Amino acid sequence: MLNFNQEKYLQVTRGAVALRSEIEEIVEKVSQQEYKNIFLLGSGGAVATFYPFEYMIKSTSSIPVYAEIAAEFVVMNNQQFNEKSLVILSSLSGTTEETVAAAKYCKEKGATTIGITGEYHKPLADTVDYPIVNYAENDFAGDSNQLILSFLIFNLMHKKGDFPKYEAFAEQLEALPELLLGVKEEADSKACEFAETYKDEPYHILVGAGNTMGRAYSYAMCVLEEMQWIKTKSIHAAEFFHGTLEIVEEDTSMILLKGEDETRPLMERVERFAEKYTKKLTVFDTQDYELKGIVPEFRKYLSPIVTSTVLQRVSVHLEEKRNHSLETRRYYRKVAY
């Protein structure tokens, strides 16, 4: 596959999977403390990665959960938050300013903190009670984080009595490095074709729902806008019909991220609309991938990670077809603001 280091990918994702028992020990400890709610704090791609897990907790467990933007959280004086809260933060570099500030704020308030990050001896790992560390370069960090979060979140729900099938699920997660590699291989020609067709497209509408909404939000903002300087709108499938639909013309690009949770019918409604009113419709559907061995009832929990692993291939091909490096920035880390 173009610009893909298979060995490194397997190393990073297997690294995440290998953390299973360490994660379960952390869950054991924090569950004994009887936390009363969970805060998922991050910025940009990190908070977007939390959104699907927020959705999955809401629809599976009685633990109150709040995904919040780190920089807003530290100023808003959130009244649900106190020393009985369990906070999960994530920053690959371990240096994202707002996230580190949020970790410190939470520690001062006496909450329990878990930090998912790429390195020890960086501010995030040094601040939180429980660092979970897996080294990953930027392009594979999403998959690594989502694997770690899958063990962490589903085990937390299990310990609260809300996800009795955790053992079976966790075993299946262990097969994901190879399965996701297979998804990438299957998706690659579609990704290449998309990049070729849309390389000069100036604007895309990305639509998600349920546990794919966070992926739509972050692919739009953190890849198309940040890394490719292409304008986007990301919108929830149900909300699409309350405004955004009116800008659709036959040459408006729409990208639908279909997953397999309860909100799938909402996506199908958008798909029927888009089929009629634009000639530029692309659907990335997790159902297109076999995921051999994954039990049907668990597939919906994997929609976000399957979607993002597919979209990674799209990024690589966009970079090539548009001759626009994914690393180029106008402002980020280039100017002060």
Place this chain on the structure above:
Amino acid sequence: MLNFNQEKYLQVTRGAVALRSEIEEIVEKVSQQEYKNIFLLGSGGAVATFYPFEYMIKSTSSIPVYAEIAAEFVVMNNQQFNEKSLVILSSLSGTTEETVAAAKYCKEKGATTIGITGEYHKPLADTVDYPIVNYAENDFAGDSNQLILSFLIFNLMHKKGDFPKYEAFAEQLEALPELLLGVKEEADSKACEFAETYKDEPYHILVGAGNTMGRAYSYAMCVLEEMQWIKTKSIHAAEFFHGTLEIVEEDTSMILLKGEDETRPLMERVERFAEKYTKKLTVFDTQDYELKGIVPEFRKYLSPIVTSTVLQRVSVHLEEKRNHSLETRRYYRKVAY
């Protein structure tokens, strides 16, 4: 003022204010039932109107609160929701399909339901336990809803012991019809100038934070996209720096909605950036309006309604300068989907 019926505006907003004692009676009754959390359910503009109130509850009160998209809520099997939940729904026409479906779903589950709507004898009013009805035409419905919600939400928090200054605040709300009229008059020339300058602009980035984020989301989607067919991106001020900033060039229009809550510094950071990198910056700042008689500590709670009343003037001028009626639709209520 262009296309503005002052008499009707005062009638609608005074109608909302006149509901105060009726709202307080409802709050009295539902508070006796000891609800354990609040769900704010709506679609499009209605859920967007809830977002600022969700923020204000989170930062003021210990009542857990969840603003959810109605169509997603009814399929997601939300585990925080049960017969101990208090649900607030809103639909001006009282016929919005997803909202009525959500009201029925909540009733079946035994939750307590309050519906804010424009007419009795319509599905929403007929379904909920407590209808709150104020007739309003589309262009003034936003202000009406926000006034009703201000009495409702702050009185709910007061009854939980979290907003002891409710009486003083409610008295100030009663002065808002005239004060908001004054804001419109003050804002009108700026709104007209904006419309003239940007009438041919094909794309805007709208930025909000805290209790103005919902206004940025809905003005982008429900007015610029739906009513004017102009492409937009709405983004939180803190999130802006995690991707969207990279598409800013000197001719990229940015619209900042500055309010007066704790997140104002996040907006100021975006403003400093925008001042440097685009020549097309517009700032709508609630601080520009005196709101004579409003106590400083209450001003922040009024940022959303002040912002939306200003933006209504922008809409009227855009309609004229662009010769594009706010009523014209390509799809909504014109085709089946």
